[in-house]
Amino acid sequence: xxxxxxxxxxxxxxxxxxxxxxxxxxxxxxxxxxxxxxxxxxxxxxxxxxxxxxxxxxxxxxxxxxxxxxxxxxxxxxxxxxxxxxxxxxxxxxxxxxxxxxxxxxxxxxxxxxxxxxxxxxxxxxxxxxxxxxxxxxxxxxxxxxxxxxxxxxxxxxxxxxxxxxxxxxxxxxxxxxxxxxxxxxxxxxxxxxxxxxxxxxxxxxxxxxxxxxxxxxxxxxxxxxxxxxxxxxxxxxxxxxxxxxxxxxxxxxxxxxxxxxxxxxxxxxxxxxxxxxxxxxxxxxxxxxxxxxxxxxxxxxxxxxxxxxxxxxxxxxxxxxxxxxxxxxxxxxxxxxxxxxxxxxxxxxxxxxxxxxxxxxxxxxxxxxxxxxx
Amino acid sequence: xxxxxxxxxxxxxxxxxxxxxxxxxxxxxxxxxxxxxxxxxxxxxxxxxxxxxxxxxxxxxxxxxxxxxxxxxxxxxxxxxxxxxxxxxxxxxxxxxxxxxxxxxxxxxxxxxxxxxxxxxxxxxxxxxxxxxxxxxxxxxxxxxxxxxxxxxxxxxxxxxxxxxxxxxxxxxxxxxxxxxxxxxxxxxxxxxxxxxxxxxxxxxxxxxxxxxxxxxxxxxxxxxxxxxxxxxxxxxxxxxxxxxxxxxxxxxxxxxxxxxxxxxxxxxxxxxxxxxxxxxxxxxxxxxxxxxxxxxxxxxxxxxxxxxxxxxxxxxxxxxxxxxxxxxxxxxxxxxxxxxxxxxxxxxxxxxxxxxxxxxxxxxxxxxxxxxxx
Numbered sequence: 001x002x003x004x005x006x007x008x009x010x011x012x013x014x015x016x017x018x019x020x021x022x023x024x025x026x027x028x029x030x031x032x033x034x035x036x037x038x039x040x041x042x043x044x045x046x047x048x049x050x051x052x053x054x055x056x057x058x059x060x061x062x063x064x065x066x067x068x069x070x071x072x073x074x075x076x077x078x079x080x081x082x083x084x085x086x087x088x089x090x091x092x093x094x095x096x097x098x099x100x101x102x103x104x105x106x107x108x109x110x111x112x113x114x115x116x117x118x119x120x121x122x123x124x125x126x127x128x129x130x131x132x133x134x135x136x137x138x139x140x141x142x143x144x145x146x147x148x149x150x151x152x153x154x155x156x157x158x159x160x161x162x163x164x165x166x167x168x169x170x171x172x173x174x175x176x177x178x179x180x181x182x183x184x185x186x187x188x189x190x191x192x193x194x195x196x197x198x199x200x201x202x203x204x205x206x207x208x209x210x211x212x213x214x215x216x217x218x219x220x221x222x223x224x225x226x227x228x229x230x231x232x233x234x235x236x237x238x239x240x241x242x243x244x245x246x247x248x249x250x251x252x253x254x255x256x257x258x259x260x261x262x263x264x265x266x267x268x269x270x271x272x273x274x275x276x277x278x279x280x281x282x283x284x285x286x287x288x289x290x291x292x293x294x295x296x297x298x299x300x301x302x303x304x305x306x307x308x309x310x311x312x313x314x315x316x317x318x319x320x321x322x323x324x325x326x327x328x329x330x331x332x333x334x335x336x337x338x339x340x341x342x343x344x345x346x347x348x349x350x351x352x353x354x355x356x357x358x359x360x361x362x363x364x365x366x367x368x369x370x371x372x373x374x375x
Numbered sequence: 376x377x378x379x380x381x382x383x384x385x386x387x388x389x390x391x392x393x394x395x396x397x398x399x400x401x402x403x404x405x406x407x408x409x410x411x412x413x414x415x416x417x418x419x420x421x422x423x424x425x426x427x428x429x430x431x432x433x434x435x436x437x438x439x440x441x442x443x444x445x446x447x448x449x450x451x452x453x454x455x456x457x458x459x460x461x462x463x464x465x466x467x468x469x470x471x472x473x474x475x476x477x478x479x480x481x482x483x484x485x486x487x488x489x490x491x492x493x494x495x496x497x498x499x500x501x502x503x504x505x506x507x508x509x510x511x512x513x514x515x516x517x518x519x520x521x522x523x524x525x526x527x528x529x530x531x532x533x534x535x536x537x538x539x540x541x542x543x544x545x546x547x548x549x550x551x552x553x554x555x556x557x558x559x560x561x562x563x564x565x566x567x568x569x570x571x572x573x574x575x576x577x578x579x580x581x582x583x584x585x586x587x588x589x590x591x592x593x594x595x596x597x598x599x600x601x602x603x604x605x606x607x608x609x610x611x612x613x614x615x616x617x618x619x620x621x622x623x624x625x626x627x628x629x630x631x632x633x634x635x636x637x638x639x640x641x642x643x644x645x646x647x648x649x650x651x652x653x654x655x656x657x658x659x660x661x662x663x664x665x666x667x668x669x670x671x672x673x674x675x676x677x678x679x680x681x682x683x684x685x686x687x688x689x690x691x692x693x694x695x696x697x698x699x700x701x702x703x704x705x706x707x708x709x710x711x712x713x714x715x716x717x718x719x720x721x722x723x724x725x726x727x728x729x730x731x732x733x734x735x736x737x738x739x740x741x742x743x744x745x746x747x748x749x750x
Contacts, residue, residue, distance in 0.1 A: 032700035202601040208698045224705045226577040226681055228602050228635025232711035260603025263638045266645045309684040311696025321686025321696055323583045325407035330599045336607035
């Protein structure tokens with residue numbers, strides 16, 4: 001997508017002074033206040049980018065780790081060195097599933113090759129992983145765009161289609177396009193008038209910071225609102241659909257996503273406004289069936305994310321202010337579960353389906369529970 | 376209520392060096408980071424306290440204005456001067472209904488008196504207004520405490536009663552006790568184990584700043600959470616009731632309160648958790664019947680409240696950080712409407728009633744719509 005008019009991806013190859021190309025990534029901890037691409041010169045740089053959250057989002061973390069292993073192969077393609085680099089990369093974010101998978105995928109492909117072939121092959125494998133994610137997001141965008149056009153036709157209002165989103169499920173969380181925002185970008189580029197209500201997404205404000213910044217880069221009309229405003233927007237007819245991403249979706253269609261998603265879904269349901277989640281196939285947890293969503297462990301994060309707010313201060317750059325009395329007890333849950341009964345549909349790379357065992361089984365027959373099509 | 380172990384009110388009389396007593400108020404713009412009582416030496420000081428929001432909440436604004444007029448009478452009790460001071464006081468916050476009412480009430484009472492009697496009378500009238508608000512809040516507290524004890528009995532859980540609140544409807548918004556928090560304070564003081572989930576209440580964070588500070592002063596166990604967390608807390612059985620204040624309640628029982636209240640009510644309803652609002656009789660708008668809540672104008676406030684967050688920074692004291700990209704469009708609605716169908720009951724100074732025309736007509740027969748008891 002575009003940053004200040006230039007097409008880019010969240011991770012890209014960059015050559016400097018005739019040297020071999022290296023990956024570079026946007027340092028997302030500095031957004032939206034500073035746009036800085038950082039060159040990853042070594043596997044150690046890639047580790048640091050993941051650990052310090054310059055990159056975030058499962059697909060982008062996976063791609064960064066794959067390039068990290070390619071950089072390791074450039075420095076020393078021996079089995080021992082690759083295994084050591086892989087272990088360090090996997091250790092950066094222990095809970096990121098894509099990370100382990102991507103690293104193992106590169107290792108498996110390099111193992112049968114001779115050392116001299118490994119660097120070139122590793123860069124090709126990493127590039128293919130990144131391209132596969134872009135293709136997946138693009139497909140979500142195509143199916144989602146059709147959905148937006150259908151809803152725009154139904155809404156029949158003489159105004160842009162009003163989309164409410166939560167958190168950041170845009171290209172910054174993937175390699176390009178994003179998940180929930182991919183349909184928005186496609187629709188906007190192809191001339192459908194849209195307007196996005198961006199929920200700021202406390203405590204880390206990924207909506208106010210990242211989603212608003214992404215949308216501005218693509219010139220998509222948008223308005224940032226406090227998370228508390230979403231009910232009022234829905235109740236007063238200002239929203240035509242809610243569209244969010246998902247961190248994990250059960251085989252039954254329950255959506256586990258950033259804290260606050262359930263509030264939007266339950267209010268949308270109360271107001272007769274459709275609620276959709278954009279679901280990449282790899283994020284579906286086929287091990288969880290109906291009634292099992294509450295088995296998903298909900299991460300509890302650092303208190304400071306709640307008691308302090310990070311932003312930009314004139315003369316100081318990025319800094320934080322404390323909003324609670326000193327020593328106030330706080331709780332910081334990362335995610336919540338939206339039951340399938342509140343979800344109008346799931347937008348996957350294979351099409352849009354009902355949020356149900358049958359709906360998902362229809363699109364992913366090879367993965368569905370044996371009982372999926374019967375329940 | 377207590378501040379650092381000392382009983383106080385949000386407005387109180389203070390004598391210094393044998394001089395005539397003057398009112399002093401907590402400067403709420405400095406809370407929770409600095410506790411400072413400010414002496415109001417003149418009607419001009421009272422105007423400034425209201426305009427600059429050192430005081431907030433309809434009852435407290437009314438009491439401050441009444442004392443402001445008393446200070447005006449001390450300086451010059453002539454009709455002309457009192458009328459001029461009244462006009463300046465009423466102009467400080469044009470939309471505050473209590474303000475105009477309190478000022479007119481004092482003026483009306485002073486009009487028949489001779490000038491030498493006016494200062495003393497004005498201070499007595501102002502004190503009576505403040506006391507009347509305290510009595511009203513105390514009565515809400517009594518009825519609400521019974522409700523909490525009933526719900527605690529029903530919940531039958533082996534844990535403190537779990538109350539989720541929103542914004543600040545505590546003693547800082549009134550003269551003492553508060554509305555939604557009055558039952559909590561009474562229950563806690565009388566030995567019922569309670570725990571309050573405090574929703575931070577973006578954009579101004581009155582929950583994180585004021586409610587948390589109030590509860591700490593009374594040693595009521597509490598935890599501050601992002602507004603987004605309330606759905607997860609409700610869905611996972613961590614809340615026994617939601618209890619909020621109200622800015623305006625229709626004769627049909629619809630509750631207009633701080634933005635975000637509706638989201639809590641609709642989620643509570645989805646989860647089978649009761650939702651109550653604490654409703655002082657004077658905040659009921661008897662002119663609005665069933666289906667008319669959306670006639671209430673919803674204030675749109677300054678963009679900076681959304682795009683910037685104010686708090687405390689080490690070495691800087693109170694300061695702000697910007698959380699959006701520069702120039703991002705934002706919207707900032709002050710309130711939302713929770714339909715009566717989502718409200719389990721209203722806690723008034725006359726008792727707890729159903730959120731319906733009949734429920735309110737039963738408690739306020741003298742004010743109800745003629746058709747109230749039939750609809």
